[in-house]
Structure formats: structure tokens, C-alpha cells
Amino acid sequence: MAALRDAFSRHHALQCGYCTPGMLVTARDIVLRLGEVLPGTIREELSGNLCRCTGYVGLVEAIEEVSKGRTPQPATTILAVKVAADARVARPVSLPVHASPAGLPQRSAAQGGIVQPEQRKGWSRIEQHLExxxxxxxxxxxxxxxxxxxxxxxxxxxxxxxxxxxxGRMNVALGPMKVAFSGDGSVLFDETARSGRMTGRGGDSGSGSSAEGEVEWRVAPAENNGDAASQILVVLSWRLSGRLAQFNRGGLVQDVIQRLAAMFAANLETSIKGGPVTAEIKSLGVFDLLCAVISARWRRWRGK
Incomplete structure (x- = not known):
């Protein structure tokens, strides 16, 4: 951060100062996560941070300078989530960075498998267990x-x-801004392994944002309940660009994904048992989710 502050000053990457804190936080993430990075990638990574003074030229030059000769810093942990079907909040467990859900096939990029985060710059990745x-x-x-x-x-x-x-499409309400991603993809199933893989990409014309992602899953018997219950082992990877690029980052986003996983698990079990699905095809309100996540975090911090 000290190197970035110095480079921002020398390259005149700040004027009114209004956007500077967010730019510095984002710049630090870019350098640590991606290492040495090209100007085009820097501009794409900054697309979620708005500046109306500098034209971004000094910002890009400062970040490029600080990134020279650096290598990506691997994340210390990735997230595994065990979700009880009737739970409203997922319970996270830390795993080593290269750990993967037991039994989930790991294939190379050439084989169509999920590439590790250090091989896919700009992508975010989460692993989850849904019970x-x-x-x-x-x-x-x-x-x-x-x-x-x-x-x-x-x-x-x-x-x-x-x-x-x-x-398909995904509808998201961000306060007054409503985003509707539409796109195409493909899905493949392996009947023998009870596993699947779906890839897709799409965009929202209103915000100018685009998204691409992959999800790979495998169904296995639950560890403690044998064949009476199931464990869905999931690896999710995604990349956002445009105005929503800032949602690539941050632990709070992981919390939101955990909560969505809990809602999905509960709805899936209810649907299989013939009950009504409460969240059927309606817009996802991110602020409502964030409030619920913050409330859950507060309860967790208080030990409740």
C-alpha cells in the first residue's frame, strides 16, 4: 500500500480525492491477486470504481508501475460450506487453498476441468458442501x-x-439499479459419477456489465446419514466485468453466496419432497441479502 500511495502521488492519480480510498483498496487487491499486470487488465479491474477527474491514465500507470516484477499471492484459504437443508445461514469451514471436495474430479484445463485460481487471472472461486x-x-x-x-x-x-x-437469465436488484443478465451456456452430465458441469456467459445491457462462470458438482451420500441423505459437492468459479466488477472481491460477497447456497439447498429439498418453492423466479434483492448476512455475522460474533 505504501508503494501504491507513492505511485499515485507521482503519477497524479488523484485530484478531488473522493474516489481515492476505493481506488487504493482495489489497486492493492489487483497487485496482490494478479501480480504483474497489463494496462488493459487494470482498466477492466477498475471498471467498478468510478472517477470523474483523472481519466484513469495516472491510475493505470501507477498500478502498472507497482505491479512490475510481482507475482500473484495465493489466497490462504478457500471456503467450504456445509449447509443444513433447514438452515437459514451457512456455516463456513476453512480448508487449505488447494483442497477440493472429496470425490469431486479435478481435471486439467485441456480436459475441460476447472483451472486453479492462479492460472485464471481475474476469476474468483469458491468450494461448497451442501447437505x-x-x-x-x-x-x-x-x-x-x-x-x-x-x-x-x-x-x-x-x-x-x-x-x-x-x-437463461438472472435478475438482481441493487437498490434502485436493476440488473438482468441474459446469456447462453452448456451443461454436461456424467451418470456414472453422478456429476455435472455447467458453463455460461452473458451480459446486462443496462449496466454494461458482463459475466462468465462455471459450476461443477457431484452428488454423494452424506457422511453421517449414508444413503438417507445427500451431499452436493460444488466448485463455483466466476468473473465479472463492467460496473459490477467490484463484486468479484470481498469476504462479504462470499457470505452472500453462502446464504444463497443455504436458500438453494432448502428450496431443493422442499421441491424434491413436493412442497412449494418460496423463491421461484423472482428478483434477488442484494441489499436484503446483505442485511441478513450482517445480522448473521453479528449473531456469530456474539456466539449465538
Whole structure:
């Protein structure tokens, strides 16, 4: 940070100072996460931080200078989440950075597998364990109906399925700003391993933001309940650009994803058992989620 502050001053990367704290925090993240980085990547990473004084030229030059010769710093932990189906908040557990859910196949990039974070600059990655009180065979059959299972995730909808090709949308309300991502992707299933992989990309014309992501999952018997309950092992990777690029970063975003995972797990179990899904195809209000996350964190800090 000291090097960035010095470089910001020398390159005249600040004028009114209003955006400077956020720019410095973001710049530090860029340098630590990506190491030496090119100007085009810096501009894309900064696209979620607005400045109306500098034109970004000095900002880009300062960050590029500080990044010279640096290597990416690996994250110390990645997140594994165990979610009880009736829980409202996921419980995180720290794992070593290269750990993966037991039994989830790890393939190389050439084989179409998920590439490790240090190989995919600008991508974020989370691992999760979701526990469902339903036998694995029933969970697997449900997950193969990708259009129906999308209704269990608030704000999501699969609009078209043609073999392995899919189209869909995700509606997000950010206060007064409403974002509607629409895009295409593909989904593949491995019946023998009870695993699947979905990739996709899309954009929102209103905000000029774009997103691409991958999710790989495997259904296995729950550790303590045998075949009476299931564990869904998930690896999620994503990359955002445009005005929403700042949501690539931050522990609070991971908390929001945990909470979405808890809602998805609860809805999935309810749907399999024939009950009504409470979050079917309606907009996801991020501020409501953040309030719930902050409340959950407060309870956790107080030991409740």
C-alpha cells in the first residue's frame, strides 16, 4: 500500500480525492491477486470504481508501475460450506487453498476441468458442501432437470434447453439499479459419477456489465446419514466485468453466496419432497441479502 500511495502521488492519480480510498483498496487487491499486470487488465479491474477527474491514465500507470516484477499471492484459504437443508445461514469451514471436495474430479484445463485460481487471472472461486435430507438418487434425478432446478435459486431462470445447450437469465436488484443478465451456456452430465458441469456467459445491457462462470458438482451420500441423505459437492468459479466488477472481491460477497447456497439447498429439498418453492423466479434483492448476512455475522460474533 505504501508503494501504491507513492505511485499515485507521482503519477497524479488523484485530484478531488473522493474516489481515492476505493481506488487504493482495489489497486492493492489487483497487485496482490494478479501480480504483474497489463494496462488493459487494470482498466477492466477498475471498471467498478468510478472517477470523474483523472481519466484513469495516472491510475493505470501507477498500478502498472507497482505491479512490475510481482507475482500473484495465493489466497490462504478457500471456503467450504456445509449447509443444513433447514438452515437459514451457512456455516463456513476453512480448508487449505488447494483442497477440493472429496470425490469431486479435478481435471486439467485441456480436459475441460476447472483451472486453479492462479492460472485464471481475474476469476474468483469458491468450494461448497451442501447437505440435503434426501437420498442421492433422488437428488441426482432432480439436478438433471436443469430448467426445474433453476427455480430453487432466487432470481435465476433457465429459459431454453436444447440438448446440452441452455439459455437463461438472472435478475438482481441493487437498490434502485436493476440488473438482468441474459446469456447462453452448456451443461454436461456424467451418470456414472453422478456429476455435472455447467458453463455460461452473458451480459446486462443496462449496466454494461458482463459475466462468465462455471459450476461443477457431484452428488454423494452424506457422511453421517449414508444413503438417507445427500451431499452436493460444488466448485463455483466466476468473473465479472463492467460496473459490477467490484463484486468479484470481498469476504462479504462470499457470505452472500453462502446464504444463497443455504436458500438453494432448502428450496431443493422442499421441491424434491413436493412442497412449494418460496423463491421461484423472482428478483434477488442484494441489499436484503446483505442485511441478513450482517445480522448473521453479528449473531456469530456474539456466539449465538
Amino acid at each position: 440435503i435430507g434426501v437420498p442421492p438418487d433422488q437428488v441426482w434425478q432432480k439436478l438433471k432437470d436443469i430448467r426445474d432446478v433453476s427455480k430453487c435459486l432466487p432470481g435465476a431462470e433457465i429459459t431454453e434447453v436444447d440438448g446440452s445447450a441452455i439459455s
